[in-house]
Amino acid sequence: MNSEKIFIGVSWPYASDKVHLGHLAGQYIACDVFARYHRLKGNDVLMVSGSDSHGAPIVLKAEERDISPEELVKESHKQILETYKNLGLLYENYTSTTTQNHKEVVQNIFLVLKERGYLYEGTSQQYYDTKVERYLPDRYVKGTCPECGNTDARGDECPECGAYLNADDLIDPYSTLSDVKPELRDTRHFYLDLKKLEPKLDKWMKESSDNWRKWVREFSKGWIKIGLKPREVTRDMEFGIKVPVKGWEDKVIYVWVEAVIGYLSASIEWAQNINKPSRWEDFWKDENCKHYYFIAGGNTPFHTIIWPAELMGYSEKYSDDTLWEKYKLPGETKREELNLPYDVPANKMLLYKGKKISKGTVDMLTADEIFEKYGADLARFFFIRFAPENHDREFSWEDVVATNNNELVANIGNFVNRTLTFTYTKFDKSVPNGSWDSDVRENIDSAFKEVGEYVEGVKLTKALQRVLALGNFANKYFNDRAPWVDVKEDEGRARDTLFNAIQLTNALRILLKPFTPFGCKRLGKLLNIKDEYDANDVLVEKGLVEESINTWVYEEIEGGREIVKPKILWIKIED
């Protein structure tokens, strides 16, 4: 069995707001389809993510609600887990940035980067609110826009004229936290020296980005082309991971630098959870293990520039005896470098009424809402069918309904239903004995091959289209063979037709497993399939997949098998 190792990192949802449709379209469904496919294939999959639980917005939101940030984060985390469970989103480990383990790994990496000279101290000026005694991120300073004179401009941009600003550009600045005029104060920070890592990043990107989506590749190369700048990696704040350096106790590590380290710390935590503390090394140090990062488009530079830079800098630990001894990660035994991203299949933006989903619209577009209204399978089907893989995509509820009725129901659901009903009523509730039609067999085989290739290339929209093409073929086959005529005049021919139609039904069931797992499970019951090995079920039940069995293959349904009274798999939405 030539099982592959697949690592999947999924960008960490921020633990202050609900998961919304942009998130689903961007990454959370795509990663799950990809992971489910690889598990079915018998590959060794590690998919991790967690709640990103630090940063200024959380602190401020908690204050608004008069609870502690810890409480807010705990509540959000629970809510996210509930949403994921509803939608069938499975992880080997979904954790949070609040764990002790994460803190240790982050500080370990921070210190190694510092020792290798990739972090240096510098000073910058930042507004300070003397009333609430807090440094202010740019977006919490407002004032008059120097470009257009709008008196309500934010420190990062002017919503009126669209100018991108720095907080100290503002005329008559005031703090949004207390309305006082903030003071510009010197504050020292650590900077990640991206400039120093630029040649290495440049080389790596040139050599390994050929398989990336065009826009991700060009966008990332664009950053290098302009020239990388050192980046502040600390913040003046109390809630977060402390900078592990003497005299820096009042600063925390910048969330973005910290959260991406979660990919590694969550892998380490997973290894501990399964009582094999070194198991994470199989995924991080085996050069044949491919690393995929499923993210929303906006996070691209953090995954194609900053995270690889952190990894490159950190991997120098392995060629330095002192550092290797001093900074061992939990469970670490192999003195080998960490793997860099293999692919970063970021999606573009989901638009609502022509605009990016924003604070104003997000409340009407939560993941919970689509689940409650239409169920998990349709949500999953829709956001793969219309995933914004290469450009922005417009969202409308009408399209969700149309997709359900025209594709999920009319194409797949209807074919399954007509086949099962026919079998049940005309052939005494059991699969007729018959012989394969070579066209049917060929089409099934090529569907498995092609859908698999598309998924492996993270072309999920195309993969699903290929499944629909098989559904189309199946309906046409049924029509052309007209078994409802044969059943009266040539029963043998009708038996052959239904035998083949049952095989097509079962093929669709297996092919759709990564996409619409719930309906596929119901269909399995209708076909009276029992004890079928399914790695994704094993993960749900036991929390760990230990066997490696390739189930991405077609298994014939034998003649004579009794089936269950057919029920409709997916309901047509009226109105």
Next chain:
RNA sequence: CGCGGGGUAGAGCAGUGGCAGCUCGUCAGGCUCAUAACCUGAAGGUCGUUGGUUCGAAUCCAACCCCCGCAACCA
């Protein structure tokens, strides 16, 4: 001249040098096993604009127009 993506039928999209395609919608027909579902056919496009390369361009090159995202503190 900041970086990048996109512009193809009424809508949503595929198509990287060889007869312009797919899904939905519209219209006509067929079928009655099936969730008014399924199957067949038709109408519908100066492929953003202009110029160039080529026997041949949606595709390659140049210029321009329009839409979107990003612009290093939106996590």
